[in-house]
Amino acid sequence: MNFEHTEERRMLADSLNRFIAEQYGFETRDRIAASSEGYSKAMWQQFAELGVIGALLREEDGGFGGGGFDIAVVFEALGRGLVIEPFLGSAVLAAEAIAAAGSDEQKARLASIADGSAIAGFAHDEPETHYELARVQTRAERGGEGWVLNGAKAVVAQGEAADWFVVSARSAGAVDDEAGISLFLVARDAPGVQIVGSPTIDGGRVAELRFNDVQLDAGALLGAEGQGYAVLERAVGRGVLALCAESLGAMEAAKAATLDYLRTRKQFGVPIGSFQALQHRMADLLLEIEQARSAVINAAAVLDGDRIVRERALSAAKASIGRIGTLVAEECIQLHGGIGMTWELPLAHYAKRLVMIDHQLGDEDHHLARYIALGRRLAA
Numbered sequence: 001m002n003f004e005h006t007e008e009r010r011m012l013a014d015s016l017n018r019f020i021a022e023q024y025g026f027e028t029r030d031r032i033a034a035s036s037e038g039y040s041k042a043m044w045q046q047f048a049e050l051g052v053i054g055a056l057l058r059e060e061d062g063g064f065g066g067g068g069f070d071i072a073v074v075f076e077a078l079g080r081g082l083v084i085e086p087f088l089g090s091a092v093l094a095a096e097a098i099a100a101a102g103s104d105e106q107k108a109r110l111a112s113i114a115d116g117s118a119i120a121g122f123a124h125d126e127p128e129t130h131y132e133l134a135r136v137q138t139r140a141e142r143g144g145e146g147w148v149l150n151g152a153k154a155v156v157a158q159g160e161a162a163d164w165f166v167v168s169a170r171s172a173g174a175v176d177d178e179a180g181i182s183l184f185l186v187a188r189d190a191p192g193v194q195i196v197g198s199p200t201i202d203g204g205r206v207a208e209l210r211f212n213d214v215q216l217d218a219g220a221l222l223g224a225e226g227q228g229y230a231v232l233e234r235a236v237g238r239g240v241l242a243l244c245a246e247s248l249g250a251m252e253a254a255k256a257a258t259l260d261y262l263r264t265r266k267q268f269g270v271p272i273g274s275f276q277a278l279q280h281r282m283a284d285l286l287l288e289i290e291q292a293r294s295a296v297i298n299a300a301a302v303l304d305g306d307r308i309v310r311e312r313a314l315s316a317a318k319a320s321i322g323r324i325g326t327l328v329a330e331e332c333i334q335l336h337g338g339i340g341m342t343w344e345l346p347l348a349h350y351a352k353r354l355v356m357i358d359h360q361l362g363d364e365d366h367h368l369a370r371y372i373a374l375g376r377r378l379a380a
Contacts, residue, residue, distance in 0.1 A: 012055055013073045019050060020081035026346045029082050038205030039085045039158060047085060048116025056091045061099045062110045068303030071238060072245040072296055079249025082349060084204035086119050086158035092242050094120035094166045096235040097183060101223025121162030123153040123209050131362040133232055134178045140169035149214040159207025160197040162188055171226055178229040183222035190214050202352040240314045240361050241303060244296045244321045247357045251289050251328045254350040258332045285331050288324045295320040312374045315367040322364030325354040
């Protein structure tokens, strides 16, 4: 199998890396992260004009990419620049759910996502769900010709900025049944929707949503009633790949900063990078990062393949990324010494992002257990 990027992907990576280096430096990123919005509308529009958002969507959905390697290329560059604009929630998770299950009228919203004129939120996680995709307590009950929504969603990325949300709710079955989950499109200004935002430790903002007797018409239902689990799994799978690639980009940036420090910081009149003990630690780190890259490549290659093979590859990649990302964060901080913890140094922010990626869409332990369970199902 040929894992080399196409000319189009190489050009996209080059232009995106150049734009981030020139227009999205650390000081700019730090200012955006600390802002009340938690992202930059101007930057979001520029990313759209560069075609970065469109690269995450398939051609039939109004984009010009959407494959596993397209997602990997974009998010590796975003990770290298610590970009905090709403790519994951809007252009990957919410967009994929709409593309997979939406009617023609609903899919028309994808155009506004691709051109950056609208932001979609992905509201699935709930308090105390511990990453279990099927565990949904938010309820959707029939009300006249439509639906009535009640419940809460937690840690919705850029939820305050979203124009509308893809919301999962249980319309039938027990709280952890795969069957009986329905998806809905809910406007942010719908009566009964409450949005409470907060900053995150690694930059940007999230929101908690509450739905209090929210009245939805029949057209708000996304896909078939009670059949939302497969759509969620498909969307979250693409999100997992995106996070893994983002982590890889952040690892590469942290590695480069650490190598530069080891070459320039002197002790006893020589660069500390000349000390054999530090060379061995750095060599081990480089091998781990290459292992992470292989896991991302493997997941990207099977993203549109058989379900069990795809989900095992995604869980294997996320488990590996969780372990390796944390290791890279710890080692790079330690190799820098005390300066590695200072707020002014970008490394500290890369370290925080690497650790937090492990906790998004399932941590190392969750995905390792899932990988084993899927393997048993495959063997059976």
